[in-house]
Amino acid sequence: MGRVRLSVAERREELLGAAIEQISARGVAALRIADVAAALGVSNALVLYHFATKERLVAAAFTHAAEGDLAHLRGLLARRTSALRRLRAAVRWYAPTGPAKGWRLWIEGWAAAPREPALREVTRELDRQWKAAIAEVIAEGVAAGEFSCPEPDAAALRLTALLDGLAVQLTSYTGTVSRARAQEWVDEALARELGLERAALAATRR
Secondary structure, three states: OOOOOOOHHHHHHHHHHHHHHHHHHHOOOOOOHHHHHHHHOOOHHHHHHHHOOHHHHHHHHHHHHHHHHHHHHHHHHOOOOOHHHHHHHHHHHHOOOOOOOOHHHHHHHHHHHHHOHHHHHHHHHHHHHHHHHHHHHHHHHHHOOOOOOOOHHHHHHHHHHHHHHHHHHHHHOOOOOOHHHHHHHHHHHHHHHOOOOHHHHHHOOO
8 A cells, every 4th residue: 555645744744753763863964865765665855855955854853853842841831830849840851861851862963063053053942942941930939939049040051051961971871870860969959959958859749
C-alpha cells in the first residue's frame, strides 16, 4: 500500500520529528537531507520542497522542539497551586535527571549554534523564555510571601546555568556525577535562592 497522503502541516510535522531524531542520533554537522528522507521513506526532493536547505530544516527542527518544551513548561507553571510547588515541578522537569528534556538534542544545538546563525537565534530565544518563565514564578512566590528572593532574574539565570552545566556532565561525561547527587545539588541551589531550608522543598512533594 502507498503512503497516506498528508496535509502540508502534517507533512512538515512528520519531517520535523524525523529531523529531531536524526539530529539526536547523528549531530547537526553529520546530518544529511538524505538521512531525514530515508527515515520516512520519502524523497530528498520532498524534504527540500518544505525546507529548501539543510540549514532551514535544522533551525525549524529546533524551533519545533523548543515550542514543545516551552508548552510543557507553561503547563507546569499554570497549575493552580503554590508558586513553590510550580517552581519545583518546573526545575525538576528541566533538570538532567531523566529523558524528558532530550538533553542530547540541546547540547548538540548549543555546540552548533556558533556556526549556524539561525540556530543560534532559536537557542537564544529558548534560553530567554526559560529564564523569564522561571523568574516570573519566583516573583509571584515573593509577592505571595512564600519565600524571599531579592533578584528573581539573577536567581533564574543561576539556576538554569547550573542545570545546563549538570546536563553536559551527565550527558557527555558519564560517571562524573550520579543523577541522584545532581538532583541534591539542584534542590540545594533552589532552596538557597529562595531563602528556604531544603526540608521546605521536600514538603512540596506531599
